[in-house]
Amino acid sequence: MPGPLAGVKVVELAGIGPGPFAAMMLSDMGAEVIRVDRAQWVGRGSGASLEVLDRGRRSVGVDLKQPDGVETVLRLAASADALIEGYRPGVAERLGVGPDDCFARNPALVYGRMTGWGQEGPLAQAAGHDINYIALAGALAHFGRAGGKPTPPINVVGDFGGGGMFLAFGVVCGILEARTSGLGQVVDAAMVDGTATLMSMIWGVRATGGWNEELGTNFLDTGGAEYDTYETADGKFIALGALEAQFYAEFLERTGLALEDLPHPSDRAQAEVLRARFTELFKSRTRDEWCALLEGTDACFAPVLPMSEAAQHPHIRARNTIIEYEGVLQPAPAPRFSRTPGEIQRPRSKPGEHTDAVLADFGFAADEVAALRATGAVA
Numbered sequence: 001m002p003g004p005l006a007g008v009k010v011v012e013l014a015g016i017g018p019g020p021f022a023a024m025m026l027s028d029m030g031a032e033v034i035r036v037d038r039a040q041w042v043g044r045g046s047g048a049s050l051e052v053l054d055r056g057r058r059s060v061g062v063d064l065k066q067p068d069g070v071e072t073v074l075r076l077a078a079s080a081d082a083l084i085e086g087y088r089p090g091v092a093e094r095l096g097v098g099p100d101d102c103f104a105r106n107p108a109l110v111y112g113r114m115t116g117w118g119q120e121g122p123l124a125q126a127a128g129h130d131i132n133y134i135a136l137a138g139a140l141a142h143f144g145r146a147g148g149k150p151t152p153p154i155n156v157v158g159d160f161g162g163g164g165m166f167l168a169f170g171v172v173c174g175i176l177e178a179r180t181s182g183l184g185q186v187v188d189a190a191m192v193d194g195t196a197t198l199m200s201m202i203w204g205v206r207a208t209g210g211w212n213e214e215l216g217t218n219f220l221d222t223g224g225a226e227y228d229t230y231e232t233a234d235g236k237f238i239a240l241g242a243l244e245a246q247f248y249a250e251f252l253e254r255t256g257l258a259l260e261d262l263p264h265p266s267d268r269a270q271a272e273v274l275r276a277r278f279t280e281l282f283k284s285r286t287r288d289e290w291c292a293l294l295e296g297t298d299a300c301f302a303p304v305l306p307m308s309e310a311a312q313h314p315h316i317r318a319r320n321t322i323i324e325y326e327g328v329l330q331p332a333p334a335p336r337f338s339r340t341p342g343e344i345q346r347p348r349s350k351p352g353e354h355t356d357a358v359l360a361d362f363g364f365a366a367d368e369v370a371a372l373r374a375t376g377a378v379a
Contacts, residue, residue, distance in 0.1 A: 003030020003333075003342040008175060011036060011076045012057065013097070014351075015086030017155070018191065019114045020053040021164030022084060026171065027056030028333035028342040034080075034358055035349065036073060039063035039379040042352035052330040054348040060359065061352025061379035068377035070096040072359070078105040079362050081178075082171045084112035089119045099186050109184040110174035114167045116158070118190035130158035130191070137162070137195035142202065146216030146223070162194030217268070219243060225275035226251075226265045229304055230282035237304035238282060238290050251299035255281060352379045 008031040012023040027033040035057040042061040060076075063069040074097065077083050083102055085092050092098040092113075099111045116133045117123040123136075131152045134140045139158075144151045170187035178184050202220075205211040210218075217223040226242045242248040248265060252258040262277060263270030282290065287303050294301035305313060311322040311329050323332045326347040333342035355378050359369050372378040 002340060003028070004337055004340045005172070006030035006340070008032065008082070009080040010034070010171070011073070011080045011083040013073070013083070013085040013087070013092070014038065015114070017053075017086075018159045018163030018167065019084060019086035020050070021160050022112070022114065022167040022171070022189075023057060024053050024055060025165070025168040027345055030340070030342060030345075033057040034076060034362075035059045036062050036076070037351035039069070039352065039376065042350075042355075042379040051328050051348050055325070055330070056345040057349060058346070058354035058358050059349040059351050060355045063377055063379070064095045064097065066375065066377045067096075068372055068375055072364075072372060072378055073097050074101060074105050075364070076358075076362055077102045077109055080106070080109060081175050082110040082112055084114065084167060084171060086114040089113075089115065089124050103184060107184060108178045108182055110171055110178055110187060111184060112167050112171045112174070112187040112189060114163060114189050116163075116191045118193060119186075119188045130155035130163075133158040133162070133191040134195045137192045137199070139195050139199050141213070142215065142218075142221055144215045144221070146214070148215065150215065157198065158191045158195050162196075162198050163189065163191040166194035166197070223268065223271065224265050225271055225278050228275065228278070230279055232282055232287040232290060233284060234286040234288075236287035238287055238294075239302045239304050240278070241300040241302075243300070247298050247300045250297060251294070251301070254294060254297060254299055257281065355379065 005026060008026070010023065010026055010031050010033045012019065012033055012035045014020070014035050014037045023033050023035065033056065035054070037059050039061040040063070060072075062072050064073065077097075085097075093100075102109050102111055113119060115124070116128040117126060131140065134152075134157050135150075137158075140150045140152065142150075143153050167187065167189035170189050174185055174187050202211055212218055212223075215221070219227060222228045224243075226240060226248055229237050229239050231237055240251070242251040249258070257277070260277075263274050265271075265274065290301070291303050295303070307329075310316055316322055320332055322329055324330075325344050333344065336342075356369055359372075359378070360366070364372075369378070
C-alpha cells in the first residue's frame with residue numbers, strides 16, 4: 001500500500017541538513033517530493049548532497065536568477081500542497097519565490113521555512129550552526145559531565161530533532177488545516193524554537209525544583225552513577241539506565257552487588273563512591289560478557305554501539321531499523337504504519353536528473369521545456 005502521505009505533492013528548494021531531512025521524511029511517508037536543484041549543479045553534483053538525506057525525490061535543475069526559472073518554480077508550486085525552503089529570511093522574496101509570490105498562484109499552499117534563528121528577531125539574519133542554536137535555546141549547557149565543559153551531541157538536536165523534524169511536522173499540520181480552510185500559510189520552523197520544545201520535560205522538572213543548572217549533577221546528565229556509561233574489560237562501553245527502584249534492584253541482584261553495602265543512588269553526596277564501584281565492576285568483564293548477563297533484562301542495560309555494530313545487532317536486524325538500500329546502509333523510514341507503511345521511493349537523484357519528466361508531469365508542454373532549456377532557465 002502507498003504510504004500515509006500518498007497523493008501529497010511537495011516542492012523542495014534544495015538546501016543542506018535539516019531541510020533535506022524534512023523532505024526525506026515526507027518522501028519516506030509517500031509524498032511526492034520534487035527537489036529543485038541549482039541549474040549550475042547539473043552534471044557536476046551539488047557537493048552538499050548526502051546519499052541518505054537526498055533519497056526518495058526526483059530532481060529538477062532550475063536557475064532562479066533567470067525570470068523563466070522563477071516562473072518554473074511558481075508553476076510547480078501552483079500544483080503542490082507544500083513548498084519548503086531553507087534560505088536566510090528575505091532571500092526567497094528577493095528571488096521571487098517567497099510566500100506572497102507562491103500564494104498568488106496557489107492560495108492553499110503550505111510554505112515551510114527552515115532556519116536556525118527564525119524569520120524574525122535580533123539574530124534572524126546571522127549565520128549559525130546547530131551548536132549555536134542549541135546553545136542559545138538552553139540545551140547545550142546541559143550536555144556534559146560535572147567539572148567539564150558542555151559537549152555538543154553532534155548535530156542531531158538542533159539540525160534534525162529541533163529543525164527538520166519540526167518542519168516536517170509543521171508542513172503536515174499545515175496541509176491538514178488547508179484541507180479544511182482552503183487557505184495555506186507560512187510554517188516558520190526555527191531550530192532554536194524546536195530545540196527549546198525538545199527540552200519541555202526538563203523545563204517541567206526545573207519548575208518543580210528537580211533540576212540543577214550545574215553541569216552533570218542531575219539524574220539524566222550523569223549526576224547519578226545509575227545513569228551513566230562504563231568501560232568494559234575489552235575497552236568497549238555499556239550504558240546503564242537503572243533509574244527506577246525496581247530496575248535498580250534487578251541490576252544489583254543480577255550483578256551480585258545486592259550483597260554489598262553501597263550508598264543509595266539518591267544520596268548524591270556519595271555518587272562518586274557508587275560510580276567508582278560500578279566502574280570497577282564493569283571493568284571486570286568484556287562488553288559481550290555483560291550483554292550475556294544483562295541485555296534483555298529489566299536492569300535497563302545496553303551496549304554502546306557505533307553505527308557499524310548497531311546495524312548488525314539482533315534487535316536492529318529483527319526490526320529492519322537499519323537497512324541496505326542501493327548498496328548504502330541507512331535508517332529505514334520511521335515511524336511505522338500497520339496499513340500504509342512508508343518506504344524509500346527511489347535512490348538519491350543527480351541534480352536535474354528528472355527535469356523533463358517532472359515538468360511534463362506538472363503540465364509543461366514539450367515546446368515550453370525546450371524553450372526553457374534553450375535559455376538555460378532549466379537544465
